[in-house]
Amino acid sequence: MKHMSAPKTLQRKVKRAVSTLLLGGMFFSYSTNAEAPLDIRVALVIGNAAYKNVPALVNATNDAKSMSTVLRKLGFNVVEVVDGSKDQMNKAIEQLQLQLKGRQAVGMLYYAGHGLQLDWRNFMVPVDAKLEEASDVPKQTIDIESVMDVLKKSGTRMNIIVLDACRDNPFAEKASGKGLAQLDAPPGTYLAFATSPGNVAEDGDAADGNGLFTQYLLKELQRPAKIEDVFKRVRLQVRQKSQGRQIPWDSSSLEDDFAFNDGKKFTFNPDDLIQEAQRAKDKEAKLKQEAEAAVQREKALAELRKMEQQRLAEAQKIQETAARQKAEAEAKERERQLAIAAEQERLKSAAAAQALERARAAEVQRLQDIEQAKLQAAQEDRKSKLSQEAAREQQFAEEKAEWDKIKDSKNVKDIYAFMNKFPSGMLSELAGTKLEILEKAQIKPQADKQGRVQEFAPRRYAKDDAFEFVGKDGLTGLVTWRQTFNVLSVDEEGAEVQGTRTGSPAWKLRVSHAGLQYSDRSGKYDPPITLMPAGLLQVGYKWNARTQVISATKQKQEWAEISAKIVARESIEVPAGKFDTFKIEISWVFQSGLRAKQTIWTDPSVGVAIRIHWQEYRSNGTRDFTVRELTSMKRLNTIAAISKP
Incomplete structure (x- = not known):
């Protein structure tokens, strides 16, 4: 043949259903738990938002605090830095090394904040950095590869680097390109970027609570899955939400399997998810009240504005010129101020309505995730009773049946749903090619070190080739x-x-x-x-x-x-x-x-x-x-x- 190119019970599984967390953290803190050999997990989590010399970021510290909370629940000892100076970040790296050294642990770096590339190296930017020229970059920032070297020298058995550091960059003129530079994962490492090298990621707004990438990563960490499936689902959901403007990127050299959430030892307490569901409902109720109050304020201001317009009309009837002009001026100024206030309230009302709509959509998605978790739990329960070969036969039959239903579909949502259900399935790459046809990537690939630029979904053939x-x-x-x-x-x-x-x-x-x-x-x-x-x-x-x-x-x-x-x-x-x-x-x-x-x-x-x-x-x-x-x-x-x- 030649080719051209060429148990836990079901009930407990269901309770691990997914919902997005809005979580907090503490400044420069860490937690310790007793671990068995090879179960040790240590993470350095950094979130920088309150920059002193450039505009602040909206969600970077929220991202770090939320990530710290989730990782602690998944058995990680966490060293956390919020709005760190270079000195504080270096001390945290030293602390990470002390916790890891000689313990054959899983080491992790999560960074949210400004990052930049210079001469094919990537740097995390401390909040006190003042970069006036390119030569300031290595002096005032932290080279990400230096952290990777610390992990390697500490004798870790596996390293995970997650960089949500590709936001629109005020230091761009000091860098050698947009976003971060492409890296190949060194041995035993999983490397994940919030978006493709050379591109920028969305920070989100205050109402979102988290940046786009971290929002979906937090959600997927609550679902039992292999690390590859976690980041594949995150990539799909970020791509779909951004309509192809942001596509997360990863590189792996892992030989061993790893799961943040294995559904057994490292997982979420079902009560946590029940409480989170209640918090989501409380948040929606609060947003609904705020939206209704904004509408009432808008109506009240409209009535006041109508009264002032009537006063203006009456003022214009005054016969004495000076008095009439004064009355008109006062009425016009009051009407102008009320018009400004009314517009502000209209914007607030629209924002409150949008926030309510997002909360309702999030609740709908949460319920869909629970149903999907039920289906997955049932499938896992059935597969656990089959031999390996029988399980693969069943998996392929299920995937192919689902694929045959949508293979001719022009609705990109069908492809996203299939790939989210089977992120590492036997037909996932086939579905990926269909996705590239139906929804073109909106990002610009960056040239690699050899100067090559790969295109997304290139047309490789032409008639008469x-x-x-x-x-x-x-x-x-x-x-x-x-x-x-x-x-x-x-x-x-x-x-x-x-x-x-x-x-x-x-x-x-x-x-x-x-x-x-x-x-x-x-x-x-x-x-x-x-x-x-x-x-x-x-x-x-x-x-x-x-x-x-x-x-x-x-x-x-x-x-x-x-x-x-x-x-x-x-x-x-x-x-x-x-x-x-x-x-x-x-x-x-x-x-x-x-x-x-x-x-x-x-x-x-x-x-x-x-x-x-x-x-x-x-x-x-x-x-x-x-x-x-x-x-x-x-x-x-x-x-x-x-x-x-």
């Missing part, structure tokens, strides 16, 4: 066949291609711009198999997919499952030239028992793989090893590479 390949025996290096792909037609989703190979009849195949394989010379894939992830390629990204392979003769059908990871960034040379590629390793398992390993070197701007290694491992111990390399390509009627003589 042509690609030529050579196939070799991977063990001997001998050429065994030559192959061509000619693009016959192109649409919004992908291309129809004709393939030829030495000694074989021509065949047609369907591929997508986003890296989906609909068919190849072996047959069709239902659903299409994902050989490249949706969105931007980055080292460390992992995904899984499953499909039904229907042979070209329709005489055979079996499932095939892949586990894929982008493992490296490599510059390679093939007969078609030199390419800057991402190296993707894919493990295949077929229902028949066949296993294979596929390695793809892909250039994100090119539709086909630059090089492929395909190794099949048979039950009798033999191996088939084939290498395919790009020898030439013609794109948009321009020769991009000439065949090697």
Whole structure:
């Protein structure tokens, strides 16, 4: 096969249903609890808002206090800094190191506040920073990588860095770019940004209580889930809420599983959620009272304004000129002041009504989350009684049934709902490609250190594009066949291609711009198999997919499952030239028992793989090893590479 690019009871689970917390914290404080070995969790939480030399932020300290409270409930010892100077932040980092050193703990940094990038390094800005020129940045700020070094030297077993530090930046002219610079997560690290590198995040307003990213992160931390699923759901919800203007970004090199909330030891007391539900209702009632009071004030002012207008009319009837002019002036001034007051009350009334509407929407969403939690709890309960293989079969059947209902939908809400339900499912990347078609990202990708800018959902094919390949025996290096792909037609989703190979009849195949394989010379894939992830390629990204392979003769059908990871960034040379590629390793398992390993070197701007290694491992111990390399390509009627003589 070759590819182009190519228990707790149910009742207790339900009580862990999600609701957004509005929580407080203490200045520069930490908590300690008794932990068993390898259960130690320590977090440094910093929130800077009250800047002395630039305008203050609205929600950064709220974000930090709320995060501290939630993390404490999830078993973290928390070192907290609110509105910290550089000296206070450095002391907190030292305190973090003392708590972590030699304990094989999970270490975490959460930062909300101003941040900036300079020469591909990222910096947290203390509240006392006064940055007048670029040289002040390393002197007056905290290099985030210095905190990462502290975590590494402390002997942690896992590190988590969460940066809600991409807000609109008053220090922008001292930085080398907008937002934060892209980083690859060092070994054993999960790195999360509130928005994509080189872009800015929304701080929210006072009525929201938290910034957009942290608002959804707080919500998802209350739901039992793997760390990857937490941040995938946060990314989806922030993207949906901002209509693509803000898309959180993450990079992972974790090899071990981790859950902030495991639903067992580290989780929320159900009573906390019941109390929070009551607080949400109390808040809504208060907002309703405020909205009604604002309406009454607006009506009263309207009556007063009407009276003053009547007085003005009466004043204009006064015969004596001087008295009339004085009366008119006084009446006009009173009417002007009342008009200003009325407009202020109108704005207050509108704001109160909007706040009430948001609270009502939040309550509706909270109830929906509870229902989803019930469904998930029931599903988990059923799956726990199945074997691993039976559970995967059931999962795939459930996902495919849901996908078949919406695969042709033009309503982006259907795709968001599917991806929130199955954030790391076997069809999640497939859904991600659909999302990119229905709702284009509104952010601008930043060039990486090598100067490359990846586009969101690029069109990788054009009519009459042509690609030529050579196939070799991977063990001997001998050429065994030559192959061509000619693009016959192109649409919004992908291309129809004709393939030829030495000694074989021509065949047609369907591929997508986003890296989906609909068919190849072996047959069709239902659903299409994902050989490249949706969105931007980055080292460390992992995904899984499953499909039904229907042979070209329709005489055979079996499932095939892949586990894929982008493992490296490599510059390679093939007969078609030199390419800057991402190296993707894919493990295949077929229902028949066949296993294979596929390695793809892909250039994100090119539709086909630059090089492929395909190794099949048979039950009798033999191996088939084939290498395919790009020898030439013609794109948009321009020769991009000439065949090697």
